[in-house]
Amino acid sequence: MTEAVHSIRAMLRLFEASSHAKLYAEFRPNPPASLINAVVQAVKEKLPLDRALDVGCGNGQNTRCLAPHFRSMLATDVSPEQIKEATANNTITNIEYRVYPAEEIPAPAESVQLVTACQCCHFFELPRFFAEADRVLVPGGVLALYGYGFPEPYRDGALWTELNDVIVQAQVALAGFWTHILKDVEDRYSDPRFRLPFPGEVRDESHYQERTLTLDGLLGGISTWSGFQTMVDRCGAERGEALLRQTRERLHAVLSNGDPEVDTSAIAITVRYFYFLLMARKPVPP
């Protein structure tokens, strides 16, 4: 077995063993500091930075970015595997992780200054989540929903179109396995059902996170896509393996300039994840 096939198998085994939680932890981006600062500043304008709630927290990537700014944080996720992953190596003492759905928040009324949901509210029953966010936020508290699109490879400060085309080909190969989620994220939550339940909603699309990945890192990211996971669930691991292998060959062809002898496994690939942020403040009664 070649090394490439071996690493694809390892990726799929990891994917099966941990219900995706470990893959998320390894291959998904953290929100950019500029976005976290924008959210924290919005709270700080009117309220003390006391307690925040991160819903759909997954392995805690967003939670850990917010925690240093607040006295304490509650972070919830419907998936026990994700919460296990979040708590396993947690050294941050002001975070409490709990397994709870977004539609049922284990916090008293008017007890938090901030509610966030990063790259997850497209999974929620939004009216019930919004009602819960409204209940737990203090007057003047901030609700912030954010997410990010597919990784876009960059070279010399410009989109690396040949490499990006390969990533788009992988998205297209998964057509039929994406749910409404793909459209929601591609549309950056512009569907009216994402409209926040408070007046004065602000949309900010100025933030991006840059990461340096290897070819395996890019493939690992693809294996966390919900369309990919659905395909493997429905059609089996071989189908996932075939797509990753084909995508690897295409990426390799671009990275090696068509020379099959070139080792592309350690080439550093810069990718940008562009974020969108929707934010609004719960009104303060007159």
Ligand SMILES: C[S@@+](CC[C@H](N)C(=O)[O-])C[C@H]1O[C@@H](n2cnc3c(N)ncnc32)[C@H](O)[C@@H]1O
């Ligand atoms: C793409 S991950 C994002 C995780 C994390 N917010 C981050 O930014 O890394 C989506 C998360 O939403 C969670 N999720 C999906 N439906 C949920 C629901 N109804 N209530 C709470 N969490 C949910 C999943 O378990 C998963 O951890």
